[in-house]
Amino acid sequence: MAEPMIEIDNLGKRFGAIVAVDGISLKVARGEVLGFLGPNGAGKSTTMKMVAGFLSPTSGTARVCGFDVVEHPIEVKRRIGYLPEGAPAYPDMTAEGFLRFCADVRGIAAGERAARVGRAVELTQLASVLYQPIETLSKGFKRRVGLAQALLHDPEVLILDEPTDGLDPNQKHEVRGLIRAMAAEKAIVISTHILEEVDAVCSRAVVIAGGKLVADGTPAEYEALSRHHNAVSVTLPAARSAEARDAIKSMAGVADVELADGGEGRVRLVVMPKRGQEIAQTLRGLCADKDWPISEFHVERGKLDDVFRAITTAKGKEQPHA
Amino acid sequence: MRETLAVFRREFAAYFATPLAYVFIVIFLVLAGAVTFFLGNFFARGQADLEPFFMFHPWLYLFLIPAIGMRLWAEERKSGTIELLLTLPISLTGAVIAKYLAAWAFAGVALALTFPFWITVNYLGSPDNGAILAGYMGSFVLAGAYLAIGVCLSALTRNQVIAFVVACAVCFIFTVSGTSVVLNFFSGWAPRLMVDTIASFSFMTHYQAITRGVIDLRDVVFFGSLVAFCLYANVVIVEWKKGG
Secondary structure, eight states, X not given: OOOEEEEEEEEEEEETTEXXXXXXXXEEETTOEEEEEOOTTSSHHHHHHHHTTSSOOSEEEEEETTEETTTOHHHHHHHEEEEOTTOOOOTTSBHHHHHHHHHHHTTOOHHHHHHHHHHHHHHHTOGGGTTSBGGGSOHHHHHHHHHHHHHTTOOSEEEEESTTTTOOHHHHHHHHHHHXXXXXXXXXXXXXXXXXXXXXXXXXXXXXXXXXXXXXXXHHHHHHHSTTTTOEEEEXXXXXXXXXXXXXXXXXXXXXXXXEEEETTEEEEEEEEOTTOOOHHHHHHHHHHHTOXXXXXXXXXXXXXXXXXXXXXXTTSSOSOO | OHXXXXXXXXXXXXXXXXXHHHHHHHHHHXXXXXXXXXXXXXXXXXXXXXXXXXXXXXXXXXXXXXXXXXXXXXXXXXXXXXXXXXXXXXXXXXXXHHHHHHHXXXXXXXHHTTHHHHHHHHXXXXXXXXXXXXXXXXXXXXXXHHHXXXXXXXXTXXXXXXXXXXXXXXXXXXXXXXXXXXXXXXXXXXXXXXXHHHHHTOHHHHHHHHHTTOXXXXXXXXXXXXXXXXXXXXXXXXXXXXXX
16 A cells, blocks of 8 residues: 555544444555445544544544644644535635635745635636625535635645535536546545445545444445346347246356336346356347347446445445455 | 634634624613713713723623623534634634634724723813723723633533523622622621632722722732633633534
8 A cells, every 4th residue: 555644543432422433443545535435423424523633532543644633633634624514614704715714724825825725716616706705605605615625725635524415416526526636646535425426536435334444445346246246237128028037047147137117118137147257248149149129238337325235234244355 | 823813813803794893882882881971970070080981891891791702612613613613723722812812802992992981081181091091901801801701601502692691690790799798698607718709709809909000910810810711611611512
């Protein structure tokens, strides 16, 4: 692994009798975009709050760029761009005034300030609302003000708690593009419960459930765990479906065939392979031999939400490596 | 230091970003004038001094200063911006001091705007301007003491109204603890030491000593240590309440 920028070492947090985070350890290197997944209340935000230096851990610690967050919180905060959950900002300030304030607290020199604020505004496309009070902005713009604040000082480590929550599909696309563009020179951690986001921006994802880390892997590794990994769906007229199902079922490497309505008098057959088997080539050959009038042939990569549910409900049952 | 200054500037400007500053200043000036002229018999006394003006400041501050202090932490906690503020590279102590000083400076602005009273007495006669200066200093210090209590209590809740009411009640206790009503209640049965202790916590006694133009070290130490204690408690409370 390349130099670790964030090292979380057996981090734990209790609130009275409730254990919110229960001994999480992980490392994030430069160039990685780590997705934090988990059900609500799993401890994602609490973990992020501890790494960002807002909450103090009850056990363990985290190091950011080599600085311990318990011993040197200010040094850690200097190096992190943090977007708290809900992107809070002072409602009666204008976006510009708020960013200027953040720049001042971050000790950005007055001469450099305008350029830094300008760059963050450009990245997050805030120019049109720069002089409006934040309380009058839409949810999407508020989120982007929070994001601009996190990018202001060009930090080496970015911790973004639900960066695309409340954005419309276009804005989500832009923010994901922004995160990907910055990924090479930073270590980025984002939390989300939108699974498509993991596929779109993350190079690695960890799943947290009940305050514990239950899975750690690349999006492709998670997809490989899915029942639907390498499944093939074939759509053909209903009249030929029974014949096709029987023929496919007897094929080597096929575990099961599921029937679904394909619309317009067609049936969609979802062919599940046995674990680790590739069936697309042989199935394509079979379809050609039988001369079925196939209207759609599609290989599935795997469904992340299947895997997510499997991991977070039956903890530790299926996982790449935990 | 620079980050403390940045937070100070933001907090100070925040008063003027909403009508709060203007409403507060107008009401403070109107009330200060009303009590001076009607309750204090400013003209009938026939003396060119500001004693009737300063005399009522503790009672004005009692409920006006908590109105300045109530928002400082309660609002941050309610809107969640506390998480933003405390993940910027500033120490909690720095943030507490910056907020307190911003509110105190604002109280200072309101107090400074009472300068027409000073002009009036100088026009009507020849007052002892040294005594007036001492009065202003005493009043400013008194405002700082009430404010330290108010800011500290505002960290306890995310509800500004609760912060205000509790701060008023605590300030009231400190204001009346030296009056004969309170002391007589205790002197019948409590040991002398306790009565003296209660009396020594009276803002009135210490304030009147300063406004008389006698800057006694004991009064300075009293207000100084009270403010320091409240700010320390403020840091502890913010730290304690962060998780919830």
